[in-house]
Amino acid sequence: MAIAAVPVDQRVIDIDSRRFASVEKALIELITNSDDSYARLEKTGTQVSGHIRIKYERHQAGALLVVTDQAEGMSFERVCSILAYGAPHSPLARGEGGGRGYFGRGLKQAIYGLGHGWIETIHAGRFSRIELFRSEDDDYLFEDYDGDRPAKAIDYSRLGLFDSGTQVTIVIENSHVNISHYRSVVQAVANNIYLRDLLTRRNVELLHLQHGKEIERRGPVLHEELPAILLLGPDQAGSFIYQQQEYPFTLTLKRAQNVELTLKGDERTNGLIILSDMAVLDCQLFDYENQVGTEYLFGTVRCAALLEKLGQGMAIISDEREGLNHKHAFVEAFSQAVSKMIAPYVLAEQEKLKHLERATTSGRTGHMIEHLLQRMSRAAIQDLGIVLPPASDLEAGAFVEKELPAALRFTTxxxxxxVNHTFHVALLLDPSQFSDDEVLTFNYVLPDSMHIEPAPTAIAVRELGETQRIEWTIVGDTTGEHGEINARTGTYWAWCEIAVAEHASGHSHGYSSHIAKRGQPRDHGADMFVGYEFRNLNNELDRAVYSAEERKIIINTGAPTVQLYVDGRGHFRDAARLLLAELFMDVISDELARRSVEKSGHKGNVEAYRAAKQDIIRRYGSEIHLSFLTS
Structure with a gap:
């Protein structure tokens, strides 16, 4: 029995193994290793099964991963040699052919990154086993069991082999590794950019084990290409020049139809998969990577010269194996040629965006905007005394104030x-001013010393019937404590404050009338800003405007600065929230300033308007910007 350290500086393998601490990354390494082995047999004219069997058993605090092929297998000398870090194991690394494995990294890091494991292989009738593990001092060790031996019938049976082949077993025990569910592993294998082409020529199946027994099987695992139209190709010929020599490539470009593409990560469905021989080197869109107009484009580029130059020692891909190395002149020439071919199609997609009628935001951005508009609607009434007439009066163009029941208001x-005296808090409402599909919601902030019964809960308007009054009982235990209750339904809101005071009356105070008092109530009203919308205003000058009829802020998708941040799917980019903050601040301050000036009797006074707008920006500008920085 021989136990020894892996022949490399332990710090180097420690750093590299952490990069491979992922079930998905480990599977890529093991599956592509098997593919390379099958390919070498095929080049000799040998018939191969192409079968790659994956077993996966998920435990509460770890998992078992087993990958088996029926390919070449390895001699004892060969399996020992691959333990050398960065050694030229593959024909590609030796400059003798294609395949993968240029850096001499992958298998070892996959095992050490996940935990520990062993390699069992049969080649030319002889069985070898190498175990990789870490010592108590965290050294990276291996055990070779003193060499190989003749393969026995039980070895073939246990490994599921008829002739040569290799099985790699990994016990996943690294606490930093995400233990994926079986179906997530199946999806990761089917959608991974480095495996899609491989799955068309190999029979990969994935078994789900539980307590060592198979309970589910998927296979052959295949990538399901999304519905699309062909833009270029298939396999449209192209070429580029490097040092007076021409190098060919082929390009297939498609546009997805009625489906969203994944834009990032190893499972991205957007972008061009770059193939050289059997190896996937990258997935990107070259000069148009991450640019607007590419969100629905995908395809493949095949260029044999990339792998040939890599085998000759050119730095075609990065040392970190993160894709093509665009700093190299050969890669740059290739990139420019591909970019030139796809340019007309990207520009055509960008042109469509200039005529985009609508756009949307992410759920989180929409949530931020909703809270901002509610806050500024409340500020219009509470801080500035701007009261909107009922919606019916707005539609009729009537702005004459008259005695009307408030849609929603507290009695005071x-x-x-x-202390310890009962509050009777009452909310008055007029259900006739609400629609049946609306919901009356409450947001209240009370200290622990205040007790409310019953607790305010959301009520569907249709359930209110003829109800015009909702009451709560509150008792406070501590002098000086205070809280508040907010009620909202549709575009109407009401607010009240509750305080426990040492010298307060022993009687509950509040108005009993449901008729709004003359003057300017600042505790209830209708929202001035009920929503927002991305809409094409058919001009390029107005970036955003306020629609008084709709009480909405309209962001113009026809404005060039807005178009820059709307992607090809019609989604406004979250990264451009600063622009939204500027647009909302400009429109809100403009509308509040205009109404404030009219309210003060200075309608048409430009200087008064400018002063009012600057005052509103100083007062609320920071708050508006902060609303887009916090959820």
Missing amino acids: PFYYRK
Whole structure:
């Protein structure tokens, strides 16, 4: 029995193994190793099964991963040699042919990155086993069991082999590794950019084990290409010049139809998969990577010269194996040629965006905007005394103030009582001003010393019937404590504050009338800003405007600066929230300033308007910007 350290500086393999601490990354290494082995047999004219069997058993705090092929197998000398870090194991690394394995990294790092494991292989009738593990001092060790031996019938049976082949077993015990579910592993194998082409020529099946027994099987695993139209190709011929020599490549470009593409990661469906021989070197869109107009484009580029130059020692891909090395002149020439071929199709997609009628935001951005508009609608009434007439009056163009029941209001904006005296808080409402599909919601902030019964809960308007009053009982235990209750339905809101005061009356205070008092109520009203919308205004000048009829802020998708941040799917990019903050601040301050000036009797006074707008920006500008920085 021989135990020894892996022949490399332990710090180097420690750093590299952490990069491979992923079930998916380990599978890529093991599956592509098997593919290379089958390919070498095929080049000799040998018939191969192409079968790659993966077993996966997920445990509570780890997992077992086993990958088996029926390819070449390895001699004892060969399996020992691959333990050398960075050694030229493959024909590609030796400059003798294609395949993968140029850097001499992958298998070892996959095992050490996940935990520990062993390699069992049969070649030319002889069985070898190498175990890789870490010592108590975290050294990277291996055990070779003193060499190989003749393969026995039980070896073939246990490994599921008829002739040569290799099985790699990994016990996943690294606490930093995400233990994926079986179906997630199947999806990762089917969709991984480095495996899609491989799955068309190999029979990869994935078995789900539980307590060592098979409970589910998927195979052959295949990548399902999304519905698309062909833009270029298939295999459209192209070429590029490097040092007075021409190098060919082929390009297939498609546009997805009625489906969203994944734009990033190893499972991205957007972009051009770059193939050389059997190896996938990258997935990108060259000069148009991450640019607007490419969100639905995908395809493949095949260029044999990339792998040939890599085998000759050119730095075609990065040392970190993160794709093509664009700093190299050969790669840059290739990149420019591909970019030139796809340019007309990217520009055509970008042209469509200039006529985009609508756009959307992410759920998180939409949530931020919703809270901002509610806050500024409340500020319009509470801080600036701007009261909108009922919606019916807006539609009719009537702005004459008249006595109307408030849609939603508390009997008083301020309730105060002594310690341990009961508050009777009442919300008055007029259901006739609501629509049946709306919901009356409550948001209340009360200290632990205040007790409310019953607890406010959301109520569907259709369930209110003829109800015009909702009451709660509140008792406060501590002097000086205060809280508030907010009620909202549709575009209407109401607010009240509750305080426990030492010298307060022993009686609950509040108005009992449901008729809004003359003057300017600041505790209830209708939202000035009920929503927002991305819409093409058919001009390039207005970036955003306020629609008084709709009470909405309209962001113009026809404005060039807005178009820059709307992707090909019609989604406004979250990264451009700063632009949204500027647009909302400009429109909100403009509308509030205009109404404030009119309210003060200075309608048409430009200087008064400018002063009012600057004051509003100083007062609320930072708050508006902060609303787009926090969720």
